[in-house]
Amino acid sequence: MSIADDEAEKAYPTRYWSGTRVKEQFSCDTDDLREAYLRGRNAPPADVEVEAVARKLIWRDMAPAWKNVMPSEDCFWNQAEPEMRANYLRDAREMLEIARKAVNE
Template sequence: MSIAENEAEKAYPTRYWNGTHVKEQFYCDTDDLQEAYLRGRAAPPADAEVEAVAKKLLWWDMESDWEDVMPSDDCFWTLTAPEMRASYLRGAREMLEIARKTVNE
C-alpha cells in the first residue's frame, strides 16, 4: 500500500453498515470532487516526499565527486551527518512548499 493510500485510510477509514461487511456508500457531485482535488493539491508535503527530494538534492551535490561508481541516493543519505541531512530536509520542504504555493495562486 502506498504512503498516499495509508494517509487516505487514516483520514477516511473504510466504514461498513452496522456489523456487516457491506461498505457504506455516499454520493457526491462535481463540486465535491473539485474541492477534494484542490485540498489534495494544497496539502503540505508528506515527510516521505520531503525526504525523497532531499536525498536527490544531496545526490546531485555529491555526484561530481564520483566518476566511476555512482552510489545510490540512500548510500549518500546514510553516510551524511545528521546536521547536513537536516539542512537538505529544510531545503526540500521549502522547495515543495514553493511549488504548491505556485500551483494554488
C-alpha cells in the same frame, strides 16, 4: 499499501453497514470532488515527499565527485551528518512549498 492510501484510510476509514461486509456509500457532486482535489493539492508536503527530494538533492550535489565509482542514491544520505541531512530536508521542504504555491497562484 502506499503512504497516500494509508493516510486516506486514516482520514476516511472504510465504513461498513452494521454487522456486514457491505460498504456504506454516499453520494457527492462535482463541487465535493473539486473541494477534495483542492484540499489534496493545497496540502503541505508529506515528510516522505520531503525526504525523497532531499535524498535526490544530496545525491546530485555529491555524485560529480564520484565519477569513476557511482554509489547508490542512498549512500550519500546514509553517510551524511545529521546537520547536513537537516539542511537538505529544510531545502527540500522549501522547494516543494514553492512549487505548491506556484500551482495555487
